[in-house]
Amino acid sequence: MTITRLTAGSLAAALLASTALAQDVTLTIESWRNDDIGIWREQIIPAFEAANPGIRLDFQPTAPTQYNSALNSKLDAGTAGDLITCRAFDASLQLFQRGQLADLTDLPSMSSYSDVARSAWSTDDGSQTFCVPLASVIHGFIYNADAFAELGLEVPTTEEEFYAVLDAIQADGSYVPMAMGINDQWEAATMGYANIGVNHWRGEEGRMALIAGETRLTDEQWVEPFRQLARWVPYLGRGFESQSYPDSQNLFTLGRAAIYPSGSWEIAGFREQADFEMGAFAPPLPAGADTCYISDHTDMGMGLNAASPNAEAARVFLDWLGSSEFANLFANAVPGFFPLSSAEFSIDDPLAQEFVSWRDRCESSIRPFHQIVSRGTPNLSNESWNASANVMRGTTTPEEAAAALQEGLASWYAPHQ
Amino acid sequence: MPKSDKSPSDRQAIGRRPIRWHIAVFLAPAVLIYTAIMIIPLFGTLNLSLFTRADDGSRTFVGLANFATLFGDPRWSQSFWNAAWNNLWFFIIHMLVQNPIGIALAAILSSPRLRFATFYRTAIFLPAILSFVIVGFVWKLILSPLWGVAPTFLDAVGMGEWFAPWLGLERSALTTLALISVWQFVGIPMMLIYAALLSIPDEVLEAAEMDGVTGAAQFWKIKLPLILPTIGIISILTFVGNFNAFDLIYVTQGALAGPNYSTDILGSFLFRTFFGFQLQLGDPHMGATVATVMFFIILAGVSVYLFLIQTRLRRYQF
Numbered sequence: 001m002t003i004t005r006l007t008a009g010s011l012a013a014a015l016l017a018s019t020a021l022a023q024d025v026t027l028t029i030e031s032w033r034n035d036d037i038g039i040w041r042e043q044i045i046p047a048f049e050a051a052n053p054g055i056r057l058d059f060q061p062t063a064p065t066q067y068n069s070a071l072n073s074k075l076d077a078g079t080a081g082d083l084i085t086c087r088a089f090d091a092s093l094q095l096f097q098r099g100q101l102a103d104l105t106d107l108p109s110m111s112s113y114s115d116v117a118r119s120a121w122s123t124d125d126g127s128q129t130f131c132v133p134l135a136s137v138i139h140g141f142i143y144n145a146d147a148f149a150e151l152g153l154e155v156p157t158t159e160e161e162f163y164a165v166l167d168a169i170q171a172d173g174s175y176v177p178m179a180m181g182i183n184d185q186w187e188a189a190t191m192g193y194a195n196i197g198v199n200h201w202r203g204e205e206g207r208m209a210l211i212a213g214e215t216r217l218t219d220e221q222w223v224e225p226f227r228q229l230a231r232w233v234p235y236l237g238r239g240f241e242s243q244s245y246p247d248s249q250n251l252f253t254l255g256r257a258a259i260y261p262s263g264s265w266e267i268a269g270f271r272e273q274a275d276f277e278m279g280a281f282a283p284p285l286p287a288g289a290d291t292c293y294i295s296d297h298t299d300m301g302m303g304l305n306a307a308s309p310n311a312e313a314a315r316v317f318l319d320w321l322g323s324s325e326f327a328n329l330f331a332n333a334v335p336g337f338f339p340l341s342s343a344e345f346s347i348d349d350p351l352a353q354e355f356v357s358w359r360d361r362c363e364s365s366i367r368p369f370h371q372i373v374s375r376g377t378p379n380l381s382n383e384s385w386n387a388s389a390n391v392m393r394g395t396t397t398p399e400e401a402a403a404a405l406q407e408g409l410a411s412w413y414a415p416h417q
Numbered sequence: 418m419p420k421s422d423k424s425p426s427d428r429q430a431i432g433r434r435p436i437r438w439h440i441a442v443f444l445a446p447a448v449l450i451y452t453a454i455m456i457i458p459l460f461g462t463l464n465l466s467l468f469t470r471a472d473d474g475s476r477t478f479v480g481l482a483n484f485a486t487l488f489g490d491p492r493w494s495q496s497f498w499n500a501a502w503n504n505l506w507f508f509i510i511h512m513l514v515q516n517p518i519g520i521a522l523a524a525i526l527s528s529p530r531l532r533f534a535t536f537y538r539t540a541i542f543l544p545a546i547l548s549f550v551i552v553g554f555v556w557k558l559i560l561s562p563l564w565g566v567a568p569t570f571l572d573a574v575g576m577g578e579w580f581a582p583w584l585g586l587e588r589s590a591l592t593t594l595a596l597i598s599v600w601q602f603v604g605i606p607m608m609l610i611y612a613a614l615l616s617i618p619d620e621v622l623e624a625a626e627m628d629g630v631t632g633a634a635q636f637w638k639i640k641l642p643l644i645l646p647t648i649g650i651i652s653i654l655t656f657v658g659n660f661n662a663f664d665l666i667y668v669t670q671g672a673l674a675g676p677n678y679s680t681d682i683l684g685s686f687l688f689r690t691f692f693g694f695q696l697q698l699g700d701p702h703m704g705a706t707v708a709t710v711m712f713f714i715i716l717a718g719v720s721v722y723l724f725l726i727q728t729r730l731r732r733y734q735f
Contacts, residue, residue: 069692069699090698183585185675186695239562241585241676247563370696378492379697382673390677395587411492 025313026056028081030074032067033300039333047329048320055313057083075100075305082308083317086131086301088120089370095303096123096130102304105129107315109322109341116204116364117340119371120298131301132321133340135330136366138355139195139263139295142270145277147175147258155281159228162284166235169258177235179257181243188229188388189381191261194295194367196283197225203293203365211372213415217406218399224286226391226398233392241393249273263297264355267336271349280354282362296364298340331356376412383408459712465705483706497707499678500686501714503591507682508659510595511602516651518599519606520644524636526607527614538611542604549601553668556597560584584669587679594680598665602658606651613647614640646730653722660715663688683711 029040040059049056060081062070068091074080075095084101086092095101104110105128110118113133121131148155151172156162169177182188201207201221209215215222237243237251252260253273260266270278285292302321304314320326327345331338335352338359339345347353367381374381387405390396396404410416466483468476487493522541526534544552560567560583568580583593617640625631625639663684666674672694674681689697691704 090696094698181585183675184671185673237563239568239580239582239585242560242562242582243585244557247561251563374696377697377700379694381696382694385673386675386677389675393585393587393676395677408492 024056025054025310026058027083027308027310027314027317028058028060029083029085029302030067030071030081031059031061031085032064032087033085034061034063036334037061043333044326044329047325048317051325052316052320055316057317071095075307078307080305080307082305082310082314084131084303084305085134086121086303088298088301090375092121092131092301092303093123096128100306101130102306102308102311103128103130104132104304104315104318107132107319107322109319112322112342113340114342114364116296116366117298119366121301121303124372131303132318133298134300134302134321135334135337136296136298136340137263137265137337138358139191139198139297140280140282140355140358141195142252142260142262142266142278142280142351144175144252144255144258144274145279147255147276148279149277151175151258155279156284157281159284159286163231166259170235176237176251176257177259178232179248179251179260180232180236181240181245181248182389182392183242183244183247185385185389187245187248187261188392189385190367191263192229192232192392193225193384193388194297194369195261195263196228197222197368198293198295198365199283199286199289200224201368202291203363207365207368207371210368211415213413216416217409218402223398223402226388226401229388229391230394230398233394236392263295264336264338264352265299267349267351267355268334271335271351278351280351282358292358292362293365294358294362295367296338296359297366297370299337373409373413378408378411380405380409462705462708462712465702466709469702470700483703484710487703487706487710493703496678496681496686497710500681500683503680504660504662504682506591507595507598507662508656510592511599511655511659512652514596515599515603516606516648516655519603519651520610520648522603522607523610523614524640526611538608541607544601545604547601549664550668552597552601553665556600557584557669560593585676587676590670590676591680594665594669597669598662601665605654609647609651610644613644617643642731646727649722649727649730653719656718656722657715660684660711660718683707683714687711 031040033040037059045057045059058081068087071080071084072095075084080100084095086095086101092101096103110129110132115126117133117136118129119126121133122129143155147153147169151168153165153168154161156165166177169175180187180191201210201215206215206221210217210222217223233240237257243251248257248260249266249269250273251257253270255274255276264280282292282294302318304311304318308314322341322343324341324343324345327339327341327343331345331347331352332349335347335349336355338347338352338356347356369381369384383405387396387401391398391401406416467478467480469479469483470476487497522537525531526538531537559565562568562580562582568577571577571580581589583589621639621643622635625635630638661684662682666680666682666685667688670680670685672685672689674685674689687704687707688694690707691699691701693699
């Protein structure tokens with residue numbers, strides 16, 4: 001556009017055109033978070049535009065289930081937006097390897113993110129990062145504080161106390177001790193195995209050893225979480241085998257269950273549904289452990305379309321995502337999705353505060369099967385859903401489940417062969 | 418059209434046999450649309466199954482290697498045969514439950530003494546026009562151990578201990594889903610058979626009555642043989658429908674077809690392979706391989722019906 005006007009011969013016109021361009025850069029954001037459309041359009045984008053005149057943003061979400069395929073087609077066709085919300089791990093890595101996402105390693109704010117935060121959007125060796133880490137979710141247990149007060153229960157910190165609390169609720173009989181089902185399978189693996197297991201395999205240490213092939217899934221620290229899951233079964237509601245994820249959510253928010261193993265992403269929804277006080281506790285420590293670990297799972301990043309004509313403006317925005325202004329806006333607009341930058345931010349929601357406070361006293365890690373080890377067939381992450389659900393259903397022993405996972409992983413992953 | 422309308426010039430035209438363009442013109446829309454949206458994608462799928470994709474996104478021709486993986490690799494073949502057997506069981510339940518019930522309902526509905534026949538017909542057919550999503554969701558709620566009416570109802574009639582979370586147990590989940598599907602679609606065989614029964618001329622039935630064949634004997638000896646071709650059509654529709662089924666499983670059990678893959682049928686297996694699921698990235702080439710095998714299974718089933726069964730069915734012209 002500028003070139004054609006230059007050839008038209010008028011310097012003034014060219015100047016005008018370029019200033020018009022500078023004012024008119026509109027960046028389109030691709031995202032699957034259509035739930036957050038109001039938050040972006042009404043809070044985040046106006047704040048950015050106010051601070052950065054000349055750059056306009058347009059948030060264009062797609063339905064979550066269609067996002068990956070729609071995005072791939074748009075990128076292939078060259079019609080994708082400038083900014084791409086990145087799924088964690090392989091889906092985005094693949095886009096980067098195909099040259100569709102730009103390298104953002106040299107972005108100034110990149111240094112304010114931890115290695116764990118960046119791992120979801122870095123190459124396997126960690127040398128290049130291609131998305132800005134946006135948000136993570138923290139696993140833990142949400143409990144009905146009114147019920148705890150009524151029964152005179154203390155928040156458990158060790159596994160022993162945890163089972164004592166469950167026994168007490170069971171003995172009282174007015175609440176289902178724990179709201180959890182296995183119908184949708186992922187609860188068992190995500191809210192069960194990954195939630196409590198991180199204390200057993202000692203966070204990043206165990207996760208890295210697994211990727212390097214130094215531990216086997218049949219080792220004690222990977223089998224023990226399965227045994228814990230099997231121990232949970234008597235405390236679950238009747239017919240938990242066909243209890244679905246929304247069933248569990250309703251069971252808890254209706255005040256019929258006392259403890260809900262889950263994660264911080266529930267906070268916003270529970271605030272609307274539940275009319276009792278809620279609290280949260282971190283995964284209880286196994287006997288003899290002194291350091292606590294939490295699953296602070298990277299969930300969402302933001303990358304730059306390599307073919308974007310507005311790369312410079314987009315980088316300004318991506319850099320701004322590392323600021324405390326964005327962190328504050330985002331953390332309070334979507335409580336339970338925590339900013340990953342080291343920028344200071346404060347959260348108003350006490351439940352979200354409780355979750356995020358664990359970052360200070362515990363070691364953060366991510367879900368163990370998300371990076372690298374779920375790249376082949378059979379897919380370790382999906383298999384772990386099935387294995388965890390089978391253990392809870394009682395059709396597989398913890399040892400058999402772990403052996404099956406190990407066998408599946410070893411069938412394609414060289415470090416385990 | 419009365420014969421006298423034909424003019425001499427018409428007869429001449431028949432004699433010259435000009436090229437009958439109108440046939441091609443009238444067929445064209447159907448042929449073009451069918452080719453564009455059915456035939457070409459079908460061959461595209463067959464073609465896709467002969468390639469594989471390297472890490473850099475390039476395609477390479479591998480011949481039948483994908484099929485060798487599907488049937489040779491212990492994991493792939495285990496998943497595939499699990500899905501295939503589950504699918505067969507799904508079909509068997511439909512044949513054993515849906516179609517006999519459909520025939521029985523049609524026989525009852527066609528009885529002239531039945532009152533409110535139209536109401537029953539509509540009520541029984543109604544689920545067939547509902548979306549899978551609604552049916553799956555409604556039944557999930559009915560059978561829910563937490564808020565379902567099934568446990569409450571069984572408790573009320575003193576059979577509470579018979580209740581189990583059927584959709585969550587490996588041994589009962591698939592059969593439960595098959596029965597839900599039967600509930601939804603029993604109206605279709607019923608309607609087809611009902612129409613076939615109504616088309617039996619009264620003369621035939623009157624003749625049967627004259628010969629002393631009445632009541633149940635009349636159904637078994639006269640009506641059933643006359644509706645056999647329709648039953649054949651229903652069977653083949655059920656077969657094709659069941660081996661293409663996917664929606665109900667996906668809606669109630671999700672793409673992993675739990676518990677422990679016990680409700681995994683070919684459709685859900687194809688979905689997981691082709692589109693991927695969660696961290697599992699989709700593999701269009703293996704997916705196309707599964708789709709191709711499904712196509713051949715259905716083709717084989719339809720061929721068996723067309724060449725072995727349909728040719729032996731007696732048809733009666735009235």
